[in-house]
Each structure stands twice: as structure tokens, then as C-alpha cells.
Amino acid sequence: MKEIVVISGKGGTGKTSLAASLAFLSGDEAIIADCDVDAADMHLLLSPDFAHKEDFFSGQQAIIDKQVCTLCGLCMEKCRFNAIETKGSEYFVKPIDCEGCGYCARICPVEAISMTDQCAGEFYISKTRINNTLVHARLAPGAENSGKLVAKVKKEARNLAEEENKKYVIADGSPGIGCPVISSLSGADFVLMVTEPSLSGLHDLKRVYQLVRKFDINASCIINKYDINPEITGRIMDFIQSESIVHLCNIPYSKVFTEAITAGLTVLENGHTEIEELIRDAWEKIKKNVNDKNK
């Protein structure tokens, strides 16, 4: 089983549209994982059935029992996150600021503070309309630990792929370079970086590629909207050549991406043959590279 992760550094480059297209092309050869748990959108194109659903618990939060509290103020003094406030003659925890470290609960002289487990989101395993399995999740608004939820999505997808003898896990990663992306990349066999020819796109591609290199994963690249700025497309091409990144294709700026999203379809199902061929060809190249690596 090979794990292919689609990332972008910068948001809005077409990452999810392309990940969903690969999901469409791989059919029942792959388990699909939506690791962009902060803003998971893949389900909008794949119409999953949410057949299996469970709560995801992660992290804790402090609660002060006012009956027991003696107002000594030690918790507020020790909290590094300014999460404990006093109002009138009461101390209370600000949930948004509480990191769940439990320091206050440990040092409270009268044990007035307890830690409660937090429901940080929901986790799903679904069949999609194209009959593959999608592992996805929804982070509770403002919750922490999205990296851990990503890790759970990936682990579950990997287990399913092993059990059902699938060839691939295809994961839609998250934007940025921080904890959710690091979680998305760990254990991957092959990375597809989706970029666009803007100064931001190039800047973010270079940063996210530095992260990919730390993981020592083979990388490939698709330049979306390549005709928006031919000069920067050239600079991206130079960059990926100098780093020996596999160049998969350049896709022209096209309304077909928005139209497909609006119709709830992948870009392969919208009757635009030029783009369809580019993506089909890219998928063949990905398969070849992923499988070559093992030889």
C-alpha cells in the first residue's frame, strides 16, 4: 500500500479539486482520507454517506468548583495562558484560553479544580458516490489538536487500506506548514504539491517543500492556472527542476474548477476534455513514480 498526500502550502490553489479527481480516478483501488480537518471540503464533491460516525476526544479543560474554591488565587498566578480570571469573588476558567495543561488542578491546595475531557470534533468513515471509502472528520469550531485528528484520520485510512488490500491511500492535506501538515506528511510515500504561478504560490511552495525534504518523501508538482503569469510559471519550473521534483502537468486557468465545485462534481466529470486529459495523465505518472520507488 502506498500513501499519496496532496498539499499546497498556500490555500486556494486547487488542492482539494485535484485530490478529489485522484480519488475519482483511483476508484476502489484507494482509501481516501480528508486530512484538511480544519476546513474539510472533499465530501462536497464525493457525497459520502456518513455511515460510521464517532466523537473525537482530545485534550482537557479545567473547571473550578466554586463550592470548594477558597479564592487563594494560586491557579491564576500559575497559569501561563491567562486562562483564569476573577470576577467579583469568583475565579473561573476561560475555555478559549485554557490549554488543558492541568497545572492549576495539580497545585490547587483544596482540589477545587478538575480536568474534563474535551470533545474536539467528529470522525467519519463513509462510502462515497463513486464507491470508494472516505475517512474524514470535522474539527469542533475553535478546537485544538487538529494535528491529532489528522493523525487519527490517517491511521484509520491506513488500517482500512491494509485490511481491504487497497493499493493506495490518497490524502487531501491541509494548508500551511504547521502541525496539521506535519501530521499529514508523516508516513507518506509520495507527495503531490499543487501550486499556482503567483509570488505567494512560489513562496509557499518553497517553504512547504523544505518541510517535505525533512521527511525525505519523493515529491511531485502540478502548476494550476499556469497561464495567469507565465514568468512565474517559468520560475516554478526552474525551481522544481533544480530540486528534482517530478513535474506532472500545467493546468490552464479555467472556470471549470468553480463550475465543477458548484455542481458538486470533480473536474473530471464536467465535460472539459483538455483538463480531464491533463489530470488523467498526471495520475498515470503518479502511479508510475509511486510504484517505481519501491523497486
Next chain:
Amino acid sequence: MKIAIASGKGGTGKTTLATNLAAYLSDKRDIILADLDVEEPNSGLFIRAGKIFEEIKYKMIPGWVEEDCTFCGICQNVCNFNAILNLGNQILVYPELCHSCYACSELCPKGALPMKHQRMGVLSHYRNGNINFVESHLDIGQEQSVPLIEQTLKYIDSICRKDSIVILDSPPGTSCPVIEATKDADMVILVTEPTPFGLHDLKLAVETMMTIGKDFVVVVNRYGTGNADVEEYCRGNNIRIIASIPDSRQVAELYSRGELAYDKIDDFRRSLDRIKEAIPGN
């Protein structure tokens, strides 16, 4: 006046709006533009200004002092983040898991885990006329962006004058980094686009703002593409759309070159006029 520009979905135009709005308002006001997307900061590509200050930013983590340690294991027990491992003859600290709560350090009976500085990124401050631009870059491989966002906001408070307008270009998403970036703002603008992705992620961002009890308004970018569902959702939920910026390949091309659009495209400037009217006190 602190205005945070945020969105659930990436690539909806936060940076485009933040940089153009900053430049547009700077003809009359002192502006501080801050890029809080410390993982992938891009605002700096659009602002031509000279660097006047740079500082390495650190977070605090425990450092083990072998001579003083008795391997009692309290440090490991009190760490809620599994950042400390007591091997019996060695204490391992995992900096990337550490949340800098100080529990291990302060509860160690022998003081064998004093806190020490660990580099997490670099903050830079640029200035050009009325525009102050502040950005921080998270070091590659660092997992937690929140402490760097927090320190960047502290720096902004230290340079902020009473009459300054602060524009915060926030990170995408709906989790801790966005909350850190928006929680102290006087006004939150959620940027979205009129597609099912835009709508879905807008709803998440709205939920996040309601969770932290923040008022917000919406700007619809790339107006004219997709469908009318975002408008209908906002109307149905009494959410105010303060401006709709028409879809334009020309704006995308200017963006790609790192150029501002408000001084070149009339439609875009008119949208900023409407956003300005919605800012209290303007």
C-alpha cells in the same frame, strides 16, 4: 481599531484584501498591517517598505540538568502533553510537544528542569510612510504557530498608537491559530467566495466566531462565479455582507505579480470604499 481579516477556507482573498485595504486607508491614517499567517506569510510580497526591526522569537521549554535530577518521575507525571519521558537514567524532552506550561519545571522538587529559550521563528517590522508592516515567519519543522502569533500581537500592541488602524491578516482554518489571531480584534471580516467550498468553510468560520462570542461581517470575493447560496445563507442568518468584490482575472494577475489592485481597478476600489464605510469611526 483592530480589524482581523479571516476565512475558513484558504485562498479566498484574505491577503489581497488585507494588503489593499492597508494601502488604501494609509493615505489618511497610520496603519499597522500584520501578517499573522506565520506558517505561510505572504502579505510582505505586496508591501514595499524598508526593514526597521528584526527579532528572533523564542518559546520556553524545560532543559534537563542531569546533576540535579533524582529521576523521581514527577515531571513526566505532571506533563499533560507527553512531552517528557523519564527513562530512569535520562530525561527526554520533546520540544515540539511542549506547550510551555511550566508545570514540570516548577513542580520538580530539585529544580532540575529550568526553563530555557527555544527558537521558533523571526519577527520583522517594515515601514513606509504611514504603513507599518509586521510579519513573523515560523521556522520550518516547528509545529505550534500559536505562541508566535501571540508574541507578534504583543509586539503590535507595543508599537500601536491610539489612532492607528491595525489590520490583521489571519491564518486560514477554524482552530487555535485563527482564534489567537481574532480574539482581541474590534472587527472581524470573514472573506469567502460564492461556491459550495466557500459556503461550507464560511459556516465553520461563523461557528468559530460564535463560539468565541465575536461579532463579524462578511466580504464575498470573486462575486459572479459559483452561485447565490452564500448570499442566501447570510440573508437567512442576518449576517451582514459589507462588500462583494467582482471576480476578475485581472485582479488574479496583479496578485500573481505581487501588485496591489485598488489603484488600478475601479470595481475593486469601489468595494474598498464600501468596506471603509463599514469600519466604525470612519
